[in-house]
Amino acid sequence: MISKLLLALLTVTLAGTAAAQVKVEDAIKFRQSGYGFMAWNMGRIKMNVEGGQYNKEEVIKAANAIQAIANSGMGALYVPGSDKGKGWDETRAKPAIFTDKENVGKVAMAFNKEANEMAKVAATGDAAAVGAQLGKLGGTCKGCHDDYKAKK
């Protein structure tokens, strides 16, 4: 009897775990939020590099935010079926993301690497180096957008 109850409990728990996988709509929302938030921070860094008034602390905050999101394992948000659907907006993720796994991993890791480097460079407070690294980092964003983000 008790073992039957335990089994039932286990089944419910497992089912619960499976159900806890992010829903497609939420997954797309989280993705869009993550990229949007990074865009804000990219813009902050750019403003500091170009604005003539370089604020080291601001740039460190922004770079750390990008680094944290880059290393958060956002790949988990590309749940099956989320190549279509609406989060905050219609997703622009191309179906190829779900099939070209190897290459997607490559461009994603290139981005992570440059995001980590960005945080390191930001800590030095060297505006010129930050500007150069921002270019490299932006290049890795483009590396994915070109192939895996649908144009409107």
Next chain:
Amino acid sequence: MNNQRIRLWDLPTRLFHWLLVLAVLAAVVSGQLGGSLIDLHGKIGLAIVGLIAFRLVWGFAGSTYSRFAQFFPTPAKIRVYLKGEWRGLGHNPLGGLSVFSLIFLLTVQVTSGLFSNDDIAFVGPLFDLIDKSLSDRLSGIHHLVSNVLIALVVLHVIAVAFHGHFKKDNLVKPMLTGWKEGVSGEPASGGGIIALVVALVIAGLAVYGASGAWLPEPPPAAVETPSW
């Protein structure tokens, strides 16, 4: 073959042509590579705005063979040309079609570019005038048209090579020197200094307008950043 030659392309037209070649090459390369070069890409775009604006004025105020009316490709003219019966100077009807297509597409390209964004850290100088979703659409058009333009430029170069190789008609040399050898006809006239100044002023105004320098300054970035 005779030894005559005529003045065909005036200096401003030739300068326009070769500067446009350089600018478009630089725009394609910087646009494809992206990264730090995207800011340069924006500046090159402004230069192309100036060049196109200049050419549009020069198409009315320039010298004989640079004027749009002189080489406007009507279907009738194209038919005559395809039958091999066209005898004229300057842009032939198909060449004229190519010129108008290139100018039109470049206009679409720079205009969409001015309002575009790359979802990374770059926005065109007039991005603030429209909303993000329209900017996304224009960015999509910008990408699409870039491919069409590259194809047209390739076609243009192939056509010029074809004329040089098979029809023994060197089109590059007159575009460099201004002189067309071995033909007789009315030499180019018009497009004097006043026309040039007017065209340059309008080109300058176009660049100023496109640069967004006249837009109200955005409010200064928060001087006091809250600690949270």
